[in-house]
Amino acid sequence: MNEAIPSEYLMFADSVCKRYPDGNVQALHEVSVGIRPGEFLAIMGPSGSGKSTLLNLLGALDRPDAGEVYFRGEPLSKCRNLDQFRARQIGFVFQSFFLLPTLTACENVQIPMFEGPRLTDVQRVRRAEELLELVGMSHRRHHRPMQLSIGERQRVALARALANDPPLLLADEPTGNLDSQTAADIMDLLVTLQRDREMAMVIVTHSPEIGERADRLVRLRDGRIEEDRLLRLDEPVLAGR
Amino acid sequence: MRFSAFMVKNVVRRRTRALLTSFGLAISVGAMVALLSVSDRFKAATLESFRGRGVDLVVIAAGTPDQLNSELDEALAERIRAIPGVQAVGAGLIELIEVQRGKNSSSVLVQGWPLDNPAFRALKILEGRTLQPGDVHKILLGRTQAENLGKKVGDTVIVQKVPFEVIGIYESFTVYENGGMVLLLHELQELSARQGSVTGFSVVCDNVANKEQLVQQVKAAIEALPNATKKRSGLSAMATQDYVDSMALLKVATAMAWIVSAVAMIIGVIGVLNTMIMSILERVREIGILRAVGWPRRRIISMVLGESVLLSFSGAVLGVFGAIVVVKVLVLLPQVNGFIDGKMSLIAIAQGIGITVLIGLIGGAYPAIRAAQLTPTEALRHE
Ligand SMILES: Nc1ncnc2c1ncn2[C@@H]1O[C@H](COP(=O)(O)OP(=O)(O)OP(=O)(O)O)[C@@H](O)[C@H]1O
Numbered sequence: 001m002n003e004a005i006p007s008e009y010l011m012f013a014d015s016v017c018k019r020y021p022d023g024n025v026q027a028l029h030e031v032s033v034g035i036r037p038g039e040f041l042a043i044m045g046p047s048g049s050g051k052s053t054l055l056n057l058l059g060a061l062d063r064p065d066a067g068e069v070y071f072r073g074e075p076l077s078k079c080r081n082l083d084q085f086r087a088r089q090i091g092f093v094f095q096s097f098f099l100l101p102t103l104t105a106c107e108n109v110q111i112p113m114f115e116g117p118r119l120t121d122v123q124r125v126r127r128a129e130e131l132l133e134l135v136g137m138s139h140r141r142h143h144r145p146m147q148l149s150i151g152e153r154q155r156v157a158l159a160r161a162l163a164n165d166p167p168l169l170l171a172d173e174p175t176g177n178l179d180s181q182t183a184a185d186i187m188d189l190l191v192t193l194q195r196d197r198e199m200a201m202v203i204v205t206h207s208p209e210i211g212e213r214a215d216r217l218v219r220l221r222d223g224r225i226e227e228d229r230l231l232r233l234d235e236p237v238l239a240g241r
Numbered sequence: 242m243r244f245s246a247f248m249v250k251n252v253v254r255r256r257t258r259a260l261l262t263s264f265g266l267a268i269s270v271g272a273m274v275a276l277l278s279v280s281d282r283f284k285a286a287t288l289e290s291f292r293g294r295g296v297d298l299v300v301i302a303a304g305t306p307d308q309l310n311s312e313l314d315e316a317l318a319e320r321i322r323a324i325p326g327v328q329a330v331g332a333g334l335i336e337l338i339e340v341q342r343g344k345n346s347s348s349v350l351v352q353g354w355p356l357d358n359p360a361f362r363a364l365k366i367l368e369g370r371t372l373q374p375g376d377v378h379k380i381l382l383g384r385t386q387a388e389n390l391g392k393k394v395g396d397t398v399i400v401q402k403v404p405f406e407v408i409g410i411y412e413s414f415t416v417y418e419n420g421g422m423v424l425l426l427h428e429l430q431e432l433s434a435r436q437g438s439v440t441g442f443s444v445v446c447d448n449v450a451n452k453e454q455l456v457q458q459v460k461a462a463i464e465a466l467p468n469a470t471k472k473r474s475g476l477s478a479m480a481t482q483d484y485v486d487s488m489a490l491l492k493v494a495t496a497m498a499w500i501v502s503a504v505a506m507i508i509g510v511i512g513v514l515n516t517m518i519m520s521i522l523e524r525v526r527e528i529g530i531l532r533a534v535g536w537p538r539r540r541i542i543s544m545v546l547g548e549s550v551l552l553s554f555s556g557a558v559l560g561v562f563g564a565i566v567v568v569k570v571l572v573l574l575p576q577v578n579g580f581i582d583g584k585m586s587l588i589a590i591a592q593g594i595g596i597t598v599l600i601g602l603i604g605g606a607y608p609a610i611r612a613a614q615l616t617p618t619e620a621l622r623h624e
């Protein structure tokens with residue numbers, strides 16, 4: 001454990017840099033940001049400011065060129081199995097849902113479970129149905145994505161993100177493709193789930209209303225942190241996870 | 242949902258493509274299995290024809306590729322019989338002869354045996370009687386051949402322009418004898434202008450405790466005899482299995498079957514490769530999703546390999562059924578049904594299925610590696 005990383009953080013990006021060789025873009029310059037257990041962090045900033053890049057580093061979808069990402073104090077660069085780390089510790093929600101088109105809602109939710117704790121076929125189905133219930137989609141569990149409305153698709157994607165009960169949910173503009181009413185519904189659902197499950201959540205968003213609802217707001221500009229502001233003074237849940 | 246169910250869904254989502262690919266494989270596998278099966282069954286039948294009569298050694302002229310080309314002096318039979326440990330010797334002349342069939346003619350295996358050939362005893366006479374001393378222009382027909390020609394006892398068949406009376410119809414335990422004819426040795430020698438010669442002898446040795454050794458001794462003694470026709474060098478005496486293995490016709494058939502199989506296999510690999518690469522390329526984003534939610538590279542590899550084996554295996558099953566039908570149809574043809582039965586060689590089926598699974602693995606390997614190499618971020622950005 002790095003002495004400089006306070007142990008209260010679930011995840012901590014320590015001076016991470018990321019540069020994309022094609023286009024010669026320095027997407028992140030020594031960005032440091034920490035997420036506490038159960039905290040809701042919103043990341044905002046203009047297009048191209050590096051929000052998605054940062055989220056990818058936090059989710060171990062990509063590695064930083066310099067700096068380090070710590071999970072519960074352990075550096076991810078030392079982690080031998082990043083696939084398993086993603087499967088068990090991170091839930092992903094994407095702007096364009098990314099559901100598998102040939103699978104039903106129930107089957108889509110089961111996809112991450114293949115790499116989670118060992119479950120039987122029956123247990124997987126039961127768990128998927130519980131999660132669909134949680135996002136209000138049980139009645140559509142045998143429908144394929146094409147047969148679902150846009151908002152319903154994001155609900156299913158949300159259930160999939162919760163498949164292995166991760167301590168951290170990463171969402172990249174989860175309401176970016178939704179109309180305002182559906183977006184508000186999905187946001188309510190996200191916040192409720194985050195509170196109920198005492199799960200940390202990082203949401204990248206362009207919407208100021210969503211930013212307002214977070215516990216903390218980080219604003220990026222040109223790959224640097226422009227602002228890191230606590231919005232809620234009540235302590236986030238530290239215990240438990 | 243099981244992992245296997247997921248793979249099945251991935252394969253059937255492109256129904257037409259999957260069907261076409263496995264249909265193409267089915268044709269390859271079908272050809273392979275049918276050919277391998279026919280050559281296997283023919284080999285088994287030949288072996289059977291000796292084993293069933295307790296034949297220990299087959300004697301033909303040394304250096305001849307197969308029995309049909311062998312030429313030996315008939316009188317050698319006496320000298321072989323005189324060798325200690327020899328119980329019985331059957332001389333035989335085998336010719337592939339044109340037999341008139343309606344307006345056409347077809348090639349039939351005709352065997353000429355002297356009356357003392359023990360092979361006569363192994364023929365089960367279904368109708369009429371067997372050949373007897375003093376018979377002139379009398380012939381026995383195998384069961385299948387009689388059906389092919391539509392001949393009954395008392396009818397006449399034209400062999401090499403000479404009319405023969407059908408005196409009996411027999412059943413043998415080998416398929417090509419059932420598809421053949423038997424007449425007296427000297428009559429066949431006359432027909433084929435090979436007076437005094439035979440193609441070979443089958444030798445039955447005494448049944449002693451140490452038979453293996455006795456057979457080896459007899460073999461050595463026979464091979465030491467001079468061949469009086471002096472056209473060829475010496476005699477070759479082979480254990481039945483060795484003889485069958487050395488038959489040029491069978492070797493050629495087996496080699497042909499394997500060449501066709503090799504070509505079929507290459508075509509199969511290319512077909513699977515093509516299909517799986519296409520399938521991977523149109524699923525780049527989905528693979529990105531799977532990687533993002535934590536599927537490791539090895540699960541992606543199993544998925545792609547599993548899908549391609551599934552594809553090729555369904556082709557194999559289709560192909561084996563096709564081969565069974567083809568062989569069943571083939572034996573309906575009179576040109577063919579004297580030589581093979583309609584049975585399939587289980588070994589050939591197993592080989593066909595085994596090879597197809599291999600095709601799936603080879604054809605799927607490259608696409609699987611390509612798919613596994615995708616990084617999640619790249620794949621998710623893919624349009
Ligand atoms: N794979 C890539 N290759 C090259 N450049 C990239 C790549 N991904 C991102 N970039 C560049 O890096 C910078 C940051 O990109 P990023 O996607 O993190 O921005 P963002 O804040 O998420 O923007 P948006 O709000 O539009 O999603 C941009 O200038 C972008 O063009």
Ligand SMILES: [Mg+2]
Pocket residue numbers: 051052053172
């Ligand atoms: Mg972005």
